[in-house]
Amino acid sequence: MTPEDLANLEHLRRARDLIDREYARPLDVPTMARHALMSSGHFSRQFRAAYGETPYSYLMTRRIERAMALLRAGMSVTDACMTVGCTSLGSFSSRFTELVGETPSAYRGREHSAIAAMPACMAKLSTRPSRAGSPSSRIGEAGDPAAA
Structure with missing residues (x-):
């Protein structure tokens, strides 16, 4: 270099x-x-x-990652959207669904106690949003080398 x-x-x-x-x-x-x-x-x-990834994509991924933590803590979808800097609930929900694989409401309503029991480094890795189909989104899936 x-x-x-x-x-x-x-x-x-x-x-x-x-x-x-x-x-x-x-x-x-x-x-x-x-x-x-x-x-x-x-x-x-x-x-x-x-x-x-592009700078904007990186920014949105960080926003979604922070929103996931807020939703796990029980914040409403609208409040999480505004808190992380998104101004359009529709765009936020679309990007969230694209990266996480489920709607913000479904994610908020799901049980998250397993994440709370994990070491912070593992929780961060397992909750990091990534586009469906990317190698990092398949970690732990059956047939994936990282699952072994």
Whole structure:
């Protein structure tokens, strides 16, 4: 890895840290790109190359991940949606269903006591949202090498 590549990764990490820290704020790609000291287009391409998803997709995944924790704690779907920075309940529900595989209401109504009993590192891994069909969404499935 060249020194330029390392510098780019450092700048991308700044933007990713911004997303992780300020996910509930209105964030757009130009704002994230400014934190990475890059143009919007270059930032989007570099972010996708480094992290495997677009900056907006990463932001929405973080929001859904936080919303899952709020829903497990009993918060209403609408309140969770607004708390994590989403302004459209319909878009939030669609993205939640896409990433989690069930509606926010169904997720909220399901039993979550097993997650509370897990070590935090395992709970974080097992509750991390991922697109259906991606390798990380199949961890633990029968026939999956990670299940053995």
